[in-house]
Structures are given as structure tokens and as C-alpha cells.
Amino acid sequence: MALHPVRLPRSAVHLFRVVALQRRLLKALADPALNPNTVNTAWVQSVWSRLDPEWVRKFCLGGQEGRIQSIAQASPVARQALYEEFCRQHHVPAMLEAGGDFKDLGDLPDFTVELKEAVTEFLGRCYKLFSDNAGRRWNGYELNSSRSITNRAYKDDFCSDYPTKVVCPYCDGEIGTPELDHYLYKSGFPLLACSPWNLIPVCGSCNDVVTGKGSRPAITLGPPRSTDNWLHPFARPASDEVTIRLTGAPQNSIPQLHSLDAAEQIRLSNHTDLIRSLSRRWTRIAAASFDVLVAEVNRNQTAANSLDSLVRMKLEDHLGSRRKAGSSMVHAAVCQAVLDRRPQYLDEFTAPNAPALA
Ligand SMILES: [Zn+2]
Known part of the structure; x- marks a missing residue:
């Protein structure tokens, strides 16, 4: 949904790297030969071997290690389904073109309520790292420290050009101090929590939890979860005739x-x-x-x-x-x-x- 088209900012490349890290981790977790008892911080450091081990250690704090272990404890079928759905959903433009059908985690084979919760919280925390301007950031996720991204820097980059330089793509009003909205809300679409295709800079009024869009679905909930009757800021903005x-x-x-x-x-x-x-x-x-x-x-x-x-x-x-x-x-x-x-x-x-x- 959007009145105005938006384009990915240059620094989206950083977020695509974050998505690639998540994919690598989920792929390693999907290995049918994985022994869940070996999954710990050192295991994550070995999967993300190109990252600063100290950064990975900090990443695993705050419950992330436990959530990764919960995923490792799931059945091989569930872990494989998770990895495949993650890869499928991250072809966002193709998914939108095909009408959506972004599956709910709870509908994946062998998924339990606890597993869904662990995956949702794990990916939500990944976004939180990115969305914290002052504290822990995605800074340092690569050994080359120039590859870093913060929420503020991403928004600044996004809003350096029209329309989002001035105009909110949802309401056509002044964008003011932009906020990043998850186009498909992150509690319902956790796999897309860090996807550049799912993050839109909008005005505070449009992002307001109560009076704006908040966590309301910009999709016809299914199954199938269809995007046919919805605008999309990247894929299907309103036409010039509107x-x-x-x-x-x-x-x-x-x-x-x-x-x-x-x-x-x-x-x-x-x-x-x-x-x-x-x-x-x-x-x-x-x-x-x-x-x-x-x-x-x-x-x-x-x-x-x-x-x-x-x-x-x-x-x-x-x-x-x-x-x-x-x-x-x-x-x-x-x-x-x-x-x-x-x-x-x-x-x-x-x-x-x-x-x-x-
Ligand atoms: Zn707005």
C-alpha cells in the first residue's frame, strides 16, 4: 500500500547482508545431521566464521543463544520448512508478483507454538539490533567495520531523494521525522523483519499504533495470504491517474x-x-x-x-x-x-x- 513509489536506498545492501547472515544460520540449522546439543555460541561463531567472534558472542546474549537452540531442537522437517519458507519469502518482488501467499509460521509442517515463538523472537531481536540507534548495532557484523548500518543512517539514506525526502508514501503528507514501518507487520511476518523490501519510511501519524497503520495487515489474510487487493510501495504504488x-x-x-x-x-x-x-x-x-x-x-x-x-x-x-x-x-x-x-x-x-x- 502506498500512494507513492519508493526505491531501495543504496545502504539496503547492508540489510541484504544481514538477511544473508540469517539465511546462512537457518541453513546450518536445517542440516538433518545437526546434533542440537552442539549448538551454542561457539557453534554460531563457526557458522558466521567471517564475523568478529566477539561481536557474535554479544549477539548471542539476551536470549538469542537459547532461541537458536530451540530451533535446533525442532524436527528436521520443521527446520527444513523454516529455511525453505525464509528463502521463498525473501524473493519479495516475485512473491508480490505472484499474489503473495506468505505462509504463517504456524502453518509450516511440524511447527509448534513454542517454535513459532522462538523464531519470531529471534528474528525480532535481529531487527532490534538494527533499530537501536545508540546502543548495540549491526556495526561490526563484518570484520570490515565500514560495513555497518543503523536505523537512523538507513532512514537518512532512504529520505535523501523524492518522494520520501519530503512526502510520506502512505498519506502524501509531510514526512517530518520519518519512522520505519514494516509493510507486512513483523509479529505476523517475522521472516521479513529485516528485509529491505519490507521497510518503508513513513510519517509518525501513519506509523502510530493506535491511529495509524500500526500492526495492521496490509494484506488479505488467508490462506492464501493475498496481496492482490493491496498497493505496495515498491511493487504496486498508486498510478499517476489516482x-x-x-x-x-x-x-x-x-x-x-x-x-x-x-x-x-x-x-x-x-x-x-x-x-x-x-x-x-x-x-x-x-x-x-x-x-x-x-x-x-x-x-x-x-x-x-x-x-x-x-x-x-x-x-x-x-x-x-x-x-x-x-x-x-x-x-x-x-x-x-x-x-x-x-x-x-x-x-x-x-x-x-x-x-x-x-
Ligand atoms: Zn503518512
Whole structure:
């Protein structure tokens, strides 16, 4: 789900390395000849032999060693299924292209509740290392210390270009201080906790647990878990034809995303429902935008500059700043509502040559 397309930042390469480390570990755990009693910190150090052993030792603290041991204790069938599903899910673009079907860990063969919990917590902790700006980081996960990544550095890199330099890809508002959202929430999709394809910089309002997207699924829960009816910031952003349309009075409008394509319209409706505060925020922005437009037009309207020509100029400005300025879609919607003569939208224009209502 996303109104605007995003591109992987350069430093995604660091996260892909983290994913490769996880894959190597899960592959070693899937070995049918593995003796679970040999799995400990030294074993992890031997699997991640290219990493600084001291860093690996610290990585294993805080319960990680125990979680890895829990996975090692699972049946060979469960361990193999875990590794295969991890590899499958990490072909994210191909998975999305095929409509999703990201399996729930609990549905994998021989998986118990405890095993699911151990895997979820293990991968969640991996993300936590990355998401901690000040303390333990992924710094040092390679012997070459230049290969490091923090949550903040990743966001800075992501937001060095449009649209995420300015605009939140979920709501079209100003992104402000960005937060990283797991597009597929990490408690439900733990295998993707560190996937660059699953981390999107968004504004604080969209990421809010209560009023924003929080941990709500941007996917039709299955089985199969289908992405067909959802936008995706990498794979399937809203098309350029998508607009916001306003109904209701200027100060209390009902903004709705609109597409001429029926399949896209379903995705847009899902998108609006997903982020609880979205409509309310757009209503507020539309009201303020209308006030600014009225003041500006009333100030500048002359015989040569009619209301329509001034509003049309503003509309062109907003359309031109799509993905480069916050809330351009709502601002454009307000202009369009005036040009469409929607009820009450002409009431506050006072200049003498305002066209009469038909
Ligand atoms: Zn947002």
C-alpha cells in the first residue's frame, strides 16, 4: 500500500547482508545431521566464521543463544520448512508478483507454538539490533567495520531523494521525522523483519499504533495470504491517474481516493481503511487549504485574473508538485472542488467577477 513509489536506498545492501547472515544460520540449522546439543555460541561463531567472534558472542546474549537452540531442537522437517519458507519469502518482488501467499509460521509442517515463538523472537531481536540507534548495532557484523548500518543512517539514506525526502508514501503528507514501518507487520511476518523490501519510511501519524497503520495487515489474510487487493510501495504504488475527490462542505469534507480502474479502486479503498486517521487528517488539511485558497484568490482576483483562471493555476502547481510537496493531492482536490462548483465551495469567494452558480 502506498500512494507513492519508493526505491531501495543504496545502504539496503547492508540489510541484504544481514538477511544473508540469517539465511546462512537457518541453513546450518536445517542440516538433518545437526546434533542440537552442539549448538551454542561457539557453534554460531563457526557458522558466521567471517564475523568478529566477539561481536557474535554479544549477539548471542539476551536470549538469542537459547532461541537458536530451540530451533535446533525442532524436527528436521520443521527446520527444513523454516529455511525453505525464509528463502521463498525473501524473493519479495516475485512473491508480490505472484499474489503473495506468505505462509504463517504456524502453518509450516511440524511447527509448534513454542517454535513459532522462538523464531519470531529471534528474528525480532535481529531487527532490534538494527533499530537501536545508540546502543548495540549491526556495526561490526563484518570484520570490515565500514560495513555497518543503523536505523537512523538507513532512514537518512532512504529520505535523501523524492518522494520520501519530503512526502510520506502512505498519506502524501509531510514526512517530518520519518519512522520505519514494516509493510507486512513483523509479529505476523517475522521472516521479513529485516528485509529491505519490507521497510518503508513513513510519517509518525501513519506509523502510530493506535491511529495509524500500526500492526495492521496490509494484506488479505488467508490462506492464501493475498496481496492482490493491496498497493505496495515498491511493487504496486498508486498510478499517476489516482486523485483525491472531496464531497461535503469545505470545512468538513469527505476525501476519497479515486481511480478509473476498478481493481485499483479496491486497492485504494483498502489503503484508506488501513490507516485509521487518514480521512480525518485529509479533512483537516482540506479545510485549511480551502481557507488559504479563498484568501489568495480574493486578494488577487481582477478582471484579467478570474477566479477560475487563478484556481486553475493553483491546481496546475499542485499537480506539478506531486511527490515533491506535502499534501499536494489534497490541495489539488480542493482546487478541483471549486472548479467543479461543488456545493458551498464558491460561497466565500467575494470578488466581483465570481461566476454565478449554475
Ligand atoms: Zn503518512
